[in-house]
Amino acid sequence: MxxxxxxxxxxxxxxxxxxxxxRTTAQVCREHQLAPSLIYRWRKALETRGVAAFTNETMADQA
Structure with a gap:
């Protein structure tokens, strides 16, 4: 899901x-109800692909 x-x-x-x-990762996760693993995936994606890692795929599909 x-x-x-x-x-x-x-x-x-x-x-x-x-x-x-x-803020620490733990603080951010509590404040926004995020899993720490999600934050770590975002960080790794940013390090490897830069901000392009966060393009909106839905909008790209509509273009």
């Missing part, structure tokens, strides 16, 4: 807060 969709801006904002040590 797929999870709820998150926007590119949301993902980047979450990762930025963690990266700048404004």
């Amino acid at each position: 797929p999870g709820r969709p998150h926007s590119r801006e949301f993902k980047l904002d979450i990762l930025e807060h963690i990266e700048r040590n404004q």
Whole structure:
């Protein structure tokens, strides 16, 4: 079952807060009801593919 969709801006904002040590991964997960593994996947995707990793596939399919 797929999870709820998150926007590119949301993902980047979450990762930025963690990266700048404004919040820990655990804090962000509690605040937004996210699984830590999701945050780690987002971080790995950003490191390997950059912001292009967070393109909205649904919108790309409609184009």
